[in-house]
Amino acid sequence: MSKAKVVVNIHYYEGALLETTRIYECLSQNKIIVSEESADMDEYSELLPLVDFVPVNDIQAMVEKVEHWVSSDVARKERNNEIRKGCADMPDMFPIISEIVFGTILSLMMIFIRLWDTSFSLIQI
Incomplete structure (x- = not known):
């Protein structure tokens, strides 16, 4: 090219x-x-x-x-x-897109941690 x-x-x-x-x-x-x-x-x-x-x-x-x-x-x-x-x-879209992606990953990690904690507390009961 x-x-x-x-x-x-x-x-x-x-x-x-x-x-x-x-x-x-x-x-x-x-x-x-x-x-x-x-x-x-x-x-x-x-x-x-x-x-x-x-x-x-x-x-x-x-x-x-x-x-x-x-x-x-x-x-x-x-x-x-x-x-x-x-x-x-x-406009440089990379900072905007990376912020959205990072925020999404962080949110998914928080959800996973809560589900993980919940599953272990259910097992201990």
Whole structure:
């Protein structure tokens, strides 16, 4: 992927969800992405300025976007700069997600400890 000028994301089946893991990986490497729209695009509005979306099955639109980015070094470099800036402006979700995960694990541990204590007190009776 490091040598790619453009990454194309085409869905395997109709009504597919957006492949955000793949898209974020490409964006983290400052790659231009041309992707088909997805059923859940409204959940990822932060990607609209960073990814060139085309309608599903619109082959002509896909080809035109890819040709544009491949054929113009100047436009491609400008777009790479926009992507870099856009990614830098995105909120870092890792601290939020890790806090949620840590809180969930802590809660589950507390429940397990209470159940463990309860089971031993029942055995002793």
